[in-house]
Amino acid sequence: MKTRDLLLVIAGIALVAFLWAAPEETTPHLPRDTTHAPYLTLFQQEGKKAAEAFCKDCHGQPGMEFPPEHPDPNRCLFCHKATP
Ligand code: HEC
Ligand code: HEC
Numbered sequence: 001m002k003t004r005d006l007l008l009v010i011a012g013i014a015l016v017a018f019l020w021a022a023p024e025e026t027t028p029h030l031p032r033d034t035t036h037a038p039y040l041t042l043f044q045q046e047g048k049k050a051a052e053a054f055c056k057d058c059h060g061q062p063g064m065e066f067p068p069e070h071p072d073p074n075r076c077l078f079c080h081k082a083t084p
Pocket of ligand 2: 027028056070079
């Protein structure tokens with residue numbers, strides 16, 4: 001195998017590893033605490049949309065604003081996984 005081919009393979013593996021790891025590393029999951037327990041149950045029984053209806057009761061309210069760099073805050077559970 002040529003050195004160039006080998007480098008391409010290494011670059012490919014590095015890219016896959018990066019894409020694989022990146023979302024899990026940076027996006028916090030739905031917390032496993034008493035505050036969020038009812039929404040975990042709701043998610044498990046009725047799905048993402050049912051649970052997401054309540055997130056903005058707290059998040060995004062005065063005193064709990066989203067960070068300025070936060071993506072468009074809809075469909076919370078697509079990014080903030082409810083499962084570990
Ligand atoms: C009753 C108010 C309330 C509701 C409703 C609520 N949260 Fe939270 N959330 C909090 C509070 C308080 C914190 C910060 C302390 C903590 O981690 O529990 C928090 C923290 C978080 C964090 C940050 C965790 C971290 O590691 O930084 C995420 C993500 C989150 N909530 C997602 C959600 C999602 C998704 C929903 C809707 C399914 C939701 N929350 C509904 C009060 C709420
Ligand atoms: C497109 C993906 C995406 C969606 C949709 C989304 N978030 Fe986030 N959220 C993120 C990422 C990425 C971060 C980490 C940002 C950072 O640490 O700078 C984050 C961070 C947070 C935090 C922690 C903020 C802090 O101060 O550390 C909370 C709480 C949160 N999101 C709640 C929510 C809620 C509630 C919703 C739905 C109303 C929501 N998010 C929708 C991607 C998303």
